[in-house]
Amino acid sequence: MSGDSFGKLFKVNNWGESHGKAIGVVVEGCPAGLELSETDIQPFLDKRRPGQSAITTRRDEKDQVKILSGTVDGITTGTPISLMIENQDQKSKDYSEMAKIFRPSHADFTYQKKYGIRDVAGGGRSSARITAGHVAAGAIAQKILAKALGTDIVGYVKSVNDLVLAMPSEQVDVSLIEQTAVRCPDLALAEKMIKRIEAARKNGDSLGGVVECRINSVPIGLGEPVFDKLEADLAKAMLAINASKGFEIGSGFAGTLETGTSHNDIFINQDGKVKTKTNSSGGTLGGISNGMPIVFRVAFKPTPTIIKEQATVNLAGDETVFHGRGRHDPCVLPRAVPIVEAMAALVLCDHFLRFRAYKGLFDIN
């Protein structure tokens, strides 16, 4: 009943709170025989960790992952893989004031009303800190997909506020993504984004934007209509990420401005391989991958905690004032990139294993 697990065959169970002893995931369904050590997972966590640049939160967490189970001599055994990240930078400050009020646009209000109790320190389970578990599990999924299918998943920042990367995903030079702290593959635009985020931070304010993700080398056939369509599961995965507010695949909302004539993806036969000339559909048809790259976008709102006074209400419902303080991301976009990639990997890996289950049946006789 609880919403702490994700996936059907490649299943992730997420646990922990922001300022508890540790956070982590238990991954069920990882096939036996995969080489796996902490060094396969740590680089992904380093891309998500706080304190990585001047435009992210200055909280300094190293996010060192430990594999507690599911491997022998660095090889997966087909049993549950437990991954743990100890929390280090939890400041034992006084949360009594925070406990009495609701931060605007954060999860305090709904957690309090739903459960009647909430872990106030660092936002407890509603904190984006728990997405470190998504990224750790996603690293395993990405390894399986790369090894079995050659699939590669690349996310980058498409926009920050009204600064938008105009280039289509097939033209992106992926080698540029990690060259700037903002993870936008246009270096001149990235500089502008960084300046905009720095200015927002100086004003005690925050900004939102869009992450785009392109997945190459996806076989035809992943996705289970009608309710577990590939794009439906991707949408769920993306909207489960903290602060996400929108999902679109392929032409998305802009496609509504086209006609069928320009929007339809025409089939062609290129050297014996059926493809489509364009990719308005974003890599799925009828909820099943069609062999074209999967391209989707995720919108993130401006970080809710801003370093300003804002009107709010207290536990009793009386109007009061909230003084935002502490070390917050002025824009979640750069750190959201590896989370988007990880969630995409979890969806694809789960669907790949489900596809293989059917394939196995068909192969008998």
Ligand SMILES: Cc1cc2nc3c(=O)[nH]c(=O)nc-3n(C[C@H](O)[C@H](O)[C@H](O)COP(=O)(O)O)c2cc1C
């Ligand atoms: C990578 C990342 C970092 C975040 N950092 C912060 C932060 O420093 N401060 C904050 O108030 N919210 C931050 N958030 C957003 C909150 O976690 C989120 O807005 C909150 O849990 C409420 O959930 P909702 O926005 O999905 O409704 C971050 C989100 C992400 C994805």
